[in-house]
Amino acid sequence: xxxxxxxxxxxxxxxxxxxxxxxxxxxxxxxxxxxxxxxxxxxxxxxxxxxxxxxxxxxxxxxxxxxxxxxxxxxxxxxxxxxxxxxxxxxxxxxxxxxxxxxxxxxxxxxxxxxxxxxxxxxxxxxxxxxxxxxxxxxxxxxxxxxxxxxxxxxxxxxxxxxxxxxxxxxxxxxxxxxxxxxxxxxxxxxxxxxxxxxxxxxxxxxxxxxxxxxxxxxxxxxxxxxxxxxxxxxxxxxxxxxxxxxxxxxxxxxxxxxxxxxxxxxxxxxxxxxxxxxxxxxxxxxxxxxxxxxxxxxxxxxxxxxxxxxxxxxxxxxxxxxxxxxxxxxxxx
Numbered sequence: 001x002x003x004x005x006x007x008x009x010x011x012x013x014x015x016x017x018x019x020x021x022x023x024x025x026x027x028x029x030x031x032x033x034x035x036x037x038x039x040x041x042x043x044x045x046x047x048x049x050x051x052x053x054x055x056x057x058x059x060x061x062x063x064x065x066x067x068x069x070x071x072x073x074x075x076x077x078x079x080x081x082x083x084x085x086x087x088x089x090x091x092x093x094x095x096x097x098x099x100x101x102x103x104x105x106x107x108x109x110x111x112x113x114x115x116x117x118x119x120x121x122x123x124x125x126x127x128x129x130x131x132x133x134x135x136x137x138x139x140x141x142x143x144x145x146x147x148x149x150x151x152x153x154x155x156x157x158x159x160x161x162x163x164x165x166x167x168x169x170x171x172x173x174x175x176x177x178x179x180x181x182x183x184x185x186x187x188x189x190x191x192x193x194x195x196x197x198x199x200x201x202x203x204x205x206x207x208x209x210x211x212x213x214x215x216x217x218x219x220x221x222x223x224x225x226x227x228x229x230x231x232x233x234x235x236x237x238x239x240x241x242x243x244x245x246x247x248x249x250x251x252x253x254x255x256x257x258x259x260x261x262x263x264x265x266x267x268x269x270x271x272x273x274x275x276x277x278x279x280x281x282x283x284x285x286x287x288x289x290x291x292x293x294x295x296x297x298x299x300x301x302x303x304x305x306x307x308x309x310x311x312x313x314x315x316x317x318x319x320x321x322x323x324x325x326x327x328x329x330x331x332x333x334x
Contacts, residue, residue: 043099062333073325154283161293162285226251242270262288
């Protein structure tokens with residue numbers, strides 16, 4: 001009897017131990033707390049915190065489809081300088097912005113990559129912009145300060161039928177702001193077009209309120225050894241915004257900044273908000289070589305982030321050619 005009791009007790013003990021081991025094996029570890037993406041509203045709409053950091057990130061861009069036609073804007077298939085077929089372009093742009101607070105103010109970065117396909121045959125990818133903004137300094141690649149400080153020549157799509165400055169540069173600039181007054185100064189590299197180690201220089205000042213603005217900017221092209229100056233006045237009355245801008249080149253030929261024809265050129269125009277959905281845009285331009293250009297279009301907001309813009313353009317060239325063109329743009333921005 002005693003032996004039976006001992007054996008039975010041993011079996012019961014082993015069974016209990018195995019049950020305990022089995023119970024321990026299926027106990028799951030407590031889950032780690034989930035870290036969800038948090039909205040960052042300190043720097044504007046669309047920013048969110050990069051998980052595990054204090055840096056805010058914004059992702060955006062657009063998809064665009066352009067159709068152009070006419071002698072001025074169409075595709076020149078026979079090489080005579082006049083469009084004779086539809087010109088079509090698709091562009092996708094990816095924009096990345098970051099921002100973080102520091103003891104010296106906001107530290108921001110911006111990068112923009114463009115993917116283009118022109119007329120179904122030519123495909124290109126370009127790093128359009130990549131820069132750092134910190135404590136008033138603007139460092140990297142961007143549109144030239146000669147263009148961005150005063151603004152583009154209106155809101156029409158074809159605002160550069162008579163050019164008003166370069167589109168891209170490497171730069172280090174500093175901007176001082178006090179209320180409605182701003183001063184900018186810095187150096188730019190004209191993408192290798194200059195000579196030696198001396199960079200181009202830019203300096204400007206402007207005063208701007210919600211309804212009025214006036215500004216001036218000068219630039220020096222070290223390769224051409226020539227200077228350029230540009231001034232602008234803006235005004236707004238109700239839903240109507242107007243501007244006039246003029247530029248003068250000290251040299252007799254084009255240079256990096258003065259890419260229009262002749263010593264001087266002038267641009268003017270405006271925008272009128274016809275409704276919450278539609279805005280009318282107009283621009284006129286003229287240069288010393290008696291070139292004249294005009295563009296007019298209506299931007300129609302179909303839905304949030306989606307717009308269709310038809311536009312017509314006309315140009316009288318130095319050689320006497322009088323050319324018309326038209327286009328329509330479909331764009332979804334996000």
